[in-house]
Amino acid sequence: MAEEQKTPGISQETIPNKLTPGELRILPDSSWLIAILDESDSHHIPVASSLGALSPYEPIFYIPALVYLETISRLIRVNKIPVKKCAQKIDRFLSKIKYKYSTTLEISDILEKYKTFSRVKISKMHPLDFYIATEGVFLDAKILTCDLKMYRYVRQYYKNIYFMTDKVIEKDSDLGSLIRDIQIKK
Numbered sequence: 001m002a003e004e005q006k007t008p009g010i011s012q013e014t015i016p017n018k019l020t021p022g023e024l025r026i027l028p029d030s031s032w033l034i035a036i037l038d039e040s041d042s043h044h045i046p047v048a049s050s051l052g053a054l055s056p057y058e059p060i061f062y063i064p065a066l067v068y069l070e071t072i073s074r075l076i077r078v079n080k081i082p083v084k085k086c087a088q089k090i091d092r093f094l095s096k097i098k099y100k101y102s103t104t105l106e107i108s109d110i111l112e113k114y115k116t117f118s119r120v121k122i123s124k125m126h127p128l129d130f131y132i133a134t135e136g137v138f139l140d141a142k143i144l145t146c147d148l149k150m151y152r153y154v155r156q157y158y159k160n161i162y163f164m165t166d167k168v169i170e171k172d173s174d175l176g177s178l179i180r181d182i183q184i185k186k
Helices: 030-036 044-057 065-078 083-096 107-114 127-140 147-154 175-185
Strands: 026-027 060-063 098-101 141-147 161-163
Touching: 026 030, 026 127, 026 161, 030 065, 030 083, 044 175, 065 083, 065 127, 065 161, 065 175, 107 127, 127 141, 127 147, 141 147, 141 175, 161 175
Parallel strands: 026 060, 026 141, 060 098, 141 161
Antiparallel strands: none
């Protein structure tokens, strides 16, 4: 069951069955969220720039529970950030954006996504990447990532995925393309 999160001063809500027409929907992948939360991450500066560039457009960030899970796990286990500090970083980030989130994972939704994408190689992705990509497709959201492998794989089937770092030799940042696409849609 989805429930409302209590963050002072900001209106949050769970991901609804009906989307608000015309809203700019952003679905961050955990690599993007980790980079925004951890100042020592090599992608932090380009990702922070992407957040700053998006702010004037007042996007709604759709953040699935699995993205939080993967982000928190990485920050605590790999990046060795204490739990309390991790919570503070997340709260600080969420206080700066408008967001919607999910707290449940419906089996019927997962099965429907595999059914829909069974003929597309996207169904052979890592399960969390698959879930993020298909959630982005169903929400008609712009997916932000720093994961080159995921980007290249998903980009073949979904054009609204953007690579948000310039710290990788093999690929330039898509920040300019993201802003252009937002402006064209307005």
